[in-house]
Amino acid sequence: MKLVRTGxxxxxxxxxxxxxxxxxxxxxxxxxxxxxxxxxxFYLHVPSAWCAMLAMALxxxxxxxxxxxxxxxxxxxxxxxxxxxxxxxxxxxxxxxxWGKPVWGTWWTWxxxxxxxxxxxxxxxxYLVLRGAVTDPGLRARYSAVLGICGLVLLPxxxxxxxxFRTLHPQPIVLKPSAPxxxxxxxxxxxxxxxxxxxxxxxxxxxxxxxxxxxxxxxTAGGGAHA
Amino acid sequence: xxxxxRLRHAFGAVRALDDVxxxxxxxxxxxxxxxxxxxxxxxLRVLAGLIHPHGGTARIAGGRRAVGWIGHQPQLYGTxxxxxxxxxxxxxxxxxxxxxxxxxxxxLARLDLGEHADRPVRALSRGLVQRVAIARxxxxxxxxxxxxxxxxxxxxxxxxxxxxLLAQQAAQGRAAVLVTHNVExxxxxxxxxxxxxxxxxxxxxxxxxxxxxxxxxxxxAAIGGADRGADA
Amino acid sequence: xxxxxxxxxxxxxKDLLVEFRSRTAIVSAIVFTxxxxxxxxxxxxxxxxxxxxxxxxxxxxxxxxxxxxxxxxAFQLELENQALDGLLLAPVGRSSIYLGKLLANLLFVGIxxxxxxxxxxxxxxxxxxxxxxxxxxxxxxxxxxxxxVGTLFSAMTTRTRFAELLLPTLVLPFMIPPLxxxxxxxxxxLAGRPLSEVGGWLRMLAAFDIVFVTLAxxxxxxxxxx
Numbered sequence: 029m030k031l032v033r034t035g036x037x038x039x040x041x042x043x044x045x046x047x048x049x050x051x052x053x054x055x056x057x058x059x060x061x062x063x064x065x066x067x068x069x070f071y072l073h074v075p076s077a078w079c080a081m082l083a084m085a086l087x088x089x090x091x092x093x094x095x096x097x098x099x100x101x102x103x104x105x106x107x108x109x110x111x112x113x114x115x116x117x118x119x120x121x122x123x124x125x126x127w128g129k130p131v132w133g134t135w136w137t138w139x140x141x142x143x144x145x146x147x148x149x150x151x152x153x154x155y156l157v158l159r160g161a162v163t164d165p166g167l168r169a170r171y172s173a174v175l176g177i178c179g180l181v182l183l184p185x186x187x188x189x190x191x192x193f194r195t196l197h198p199q200p201i202v203l204k205p206s207a208p209x210x211x212x213x214x215x216x217x218x219x220x221x222x223x224x225x226x227x228x229x230x231x232x233x234x235x236x237x238x239x240x241x242x243x244x245x246x247x248t249a250g251g252g253a254h255a
Numbered sequence: 256x257x258x259x260x261r262l263r264h265a266f267g268a269v270r271a272l273d274d275v276x277x278x279x280x281x282x283x284x285x286x287x288x289x290x291x292x293x294x295x296x297x298x299l300r301v302l303a304g305l306i307h308p309h310g311g312t313a314r315i316a317g318g319r320r321a322v323g324w325i326g327h328q329p330q331l332y333g334t335x336x337x338x339x340x341x342x343x344x345x346x347x348x349x350x351x352x353x354x355x356x357x358x359x360x361x362x363l364a365r366l367d368l369g370e371h372a373d374r375p376v377r378a379l380s381r382g383l384v385q386r387v388a389i390a391r392x393x394x395x396x397x398x399x400x401x402x403x404x405x406x407x408x409x410x411x412x413x414x415x416x417x418x419x420l421l422a423q424q425a426a427q428g429r430a431a432v433l434v435t436h437n438v439e440x441x442x443x444x445x446x447x448x449x450x451x452x453x454x455x456x457x458x459x460x461x462x463x464x465x466x467x468x469x470x471x472x473x474x475x476a477a478i479g480g481a482d483r484g485a486d487a
Numbered sequence: 488x489x490x491x492x493x494x495x496x497x498x499x500x501k502d503l504l505v506e507f508r509s510r511t512a513i514v515s516a517i518v519f520t521x522x523x524x525x526x527x528x529x530x531x532x533x534x535x536x537x538x539x540x541x542x543x544x545x546x547x548x549x550x551x552x553x554x555x556x557x558x559x560x561a562f563q564l565e566l567e568n569q570a571l572d573g574l575l576l577a578p579v580g581r582s583s584i585y586l587g588k589l590l591a592n593l594l595f596v597g598i599x600x601x602x603x604x605x606x607x608x609x610x611x612x613x614x615x616x617x618x619x620x621x622x623x624x625x626x627x628x629x630x631x632x633x634x635x636v637g638t639l640f641s642a643m644t645t646r647t648r649f650a651e652l653l654l655p656t657l658v659l660p661f662m663i664p665p666l667x668x669x670x671x672x673x674x675x676x677l678a679g680r681p682l683s684e685v686g687g688w689l690r691m692l693a694a695f696d697i698v699f700v701t702l703a704x705x706x707x708x709x710x711x712x713x
Contacts, residue, residue: 095709143667147660154657161647165267166713171643174706175657178636181702185664185695248268303576306713320578330573332501332564334508343501347494347577375508391573 031238039231045224049217057217066130069123071217075225076119080148081183082229083113087155088180091173103169104244106176108236110155112229117149148186151179256281256316256430257399262301263310264294264454271297272308273454279399279447284421284431286441286462288474289451295434298451299324299401302432315399320348323397325405329388333377337368337387340376341394348395362390367416381408389417393424400424400431406440418444438474442467450477491586494579498587503594505564513598516556520603523549524610538611543673546607547629547666550600554630555655557595558637561588562645575711585638585707589700592634600626618676621685625676628692629669632699633662639703642710661699668692 053071087106094102124142125135136142155175162168257279264272271294279285289295300306302313303322315321324330331340338359345355363369366386376384385408392400400421406414421444425431434451435441442448442462448470450458458477462470488496506513527545531538565571574584604626608615615622637658644654668688675685 143663147663151660154660157653157656161649161653170709174643174709177706178661178702181698182661305572305575319576322576324576328569330570331568332505332570333567334505339504344573346497347579
């Protein structure tokens with residue numbers, strides 16, 4: 029099927045570029061003075077956090093569109109985006125402690141941002157579990173849409189909380205009111221990584237979406253044969 | 256009073272309604288017979304507005320307020336008494352206390368439930384519960400009745416009372432749609448008869464004096480071997 | 488009284504009457520609250536940790552668990568005999584049904600909290616009287632937020648398998664922000680901090696309530712309309 033192939037190509041290109049990110053981050057970006065080499069993990073951690081947030085936001089937007097238009101394509105997209113988002117959230121949650129141990133001296137700390145990103149991950153899991161618990165496709169789509177929209181609305185509360193607490197977590201570097209505060213080469217690498225991760229997200233989602241479509245077709249065909 | 260136009264609905268790959276159209280006028284009772292899984296309950300739920308159909312329109316004069324529903328589930332709260340249940344459902348239909356109390360008493364008397372009025376529904380027998388469910392459905396004096404296998408659980412006398420009640424309703428110009436898989440039960444009340452199979456009406460005609468036996472023969476001819484085991 | 492509010496109140500009154508008849512849920516929720524408080528008491532080392540340091544989290548964990556019991560019940564009782572269909576058929580707005588459920592749940596959780604709070608003060612020897620008004624305000628604000636979300640989700644989960652397990656899984660991520668603000672505020676209040684210090688958190692709680700109550704009203708029809 030065409031869509032599967034398109035997704036596969038996007039993913040392959042993104043993976044090749046990801047290798048580029050690694051090379052650039054390790055060899056061509058200066059070492060941060062205070063944090064040392066551990067800071068390099070930033071180039072994975074921050075973009076995956078971005079992708080996880082993006083995935084959740086798009087799940088919510090797909091939910092809104094589904095409720096208004098009742099088009100199953102939005103539901104399929106939501107499912108794909110949530111599964112891919114879960115993977116990025118997992119990357120975010122594993123790279124975080126890897127960086128935290130050498131820099132903070134602890135794997136995990138119950139700081140607000142950490143806690144809430146953990147709950148973003150749990151939100152994804154809840155979404156997928158809910159999908160698994162409902163068998164009727166129409167009901168499943170509506171329920172998922174409702175949960176997705178609530179998740180989308182929860183995001184700003186998560187983001188706001190960063191500013192509300194004295195926290196160990198570094199303040200957001202790029203998405204903040206004043207100009208980005210990162211030296212030029214580091215910022216370039218980070219932005220490059222952002223772009224690559226977003227592309228990776230797109231590739232994954234396109235593939236997952238196409239798979240979802242194939243599965244539905246198979247189920248419809250199977251159901252038709254029985255009837 | 257009730258209009259269904261080219262209704263279509265599907266659950267996943269299963270077609271529950273496939274191009275169903277009919278009208279029911281004041282005083283008419285349409286009986287829809289079909290095997291289990293033919294889409295009868297879906298049809299009623301679409302008519303009641305509980306399911307938004309994928310295609311076509313269903314319209315009832317007077318909207319939701321005009322609909323009375325009797326299904327195989329009584330839609331009652333087991334821990335509340337008969338009177339409390341009726342009071343709750345009545346007040347949802349905007350009946351105010353004095354009129355509501357009078358209406359409840361009248362229904363209790365008509366359905367011979369007077370002595371059970373203050374017993375919790377949970378303590379009643381299946382047949383009594385179904386009678387309460389009937390009172391519940393009639394509480395707001397609906398102009399259109401939607402009946403989903405309403406005879407399930409009724410003993411012979413209760414079924415007879417219920418049949419008389421429905422006949423009265425029809426005489427007062429109420430319209431009704433009755434779905435059941437049991438031809439014997441529904442025929443007597445029907446002015447019109449439809450057979451349903453795999454989401455489609457395969458027969459729709461006035462009863463025109465046919466008795467249950469004649470309808471049953473026609474039903475077997477129309478539904479054929481596909482209906483074996485439907486009554487199981 | 489506008490119609491939608493009156494219908495909502497009719498539904499809530501019916502729920503409370505059903506609850507009052509059996510009393511199983513409210514009694515088990517209260518017993519559960521007492522048990523959790525007792526377990527916490529034995530679980531901590533009084534020589535090492537002062538009660539006041541643990542108090543806010545104990546209070547909120549207790550209330551969270553108790554609320555879960557209430558939320559599962561709300562739509563469960565409508566599934567008995569398919570009463571939910573009757574509600575949907577009645578000429579009342581979907582939002583009235585949600586309102587009714589929300590009011591009943593709030594009252595239910597409120598009663599459990601009203602019993603739990605004095606017990607908590609007693610067991611952990613925490614002086615709550617001097618800060619009782621702001622404390623009640625915080626509890627009310629946080630409760631409204633997570634009960635609103637929980638009521639919405641329970642309308643979905645009751646019709647799935649493993650409803651009792653699924654509901655907490657879905658609601659907890661949404662409970663964490665209000666719970667966190669509430670616990671921090673409670674801690675500050677119990678430590679005798681001035682009210683001005685907790686203003687930001689209270690505002691966040693209020694914002695959360697407004698946003699999610701509105702959202703729940705908007706989304707509820709989607710959970711019951713087919």
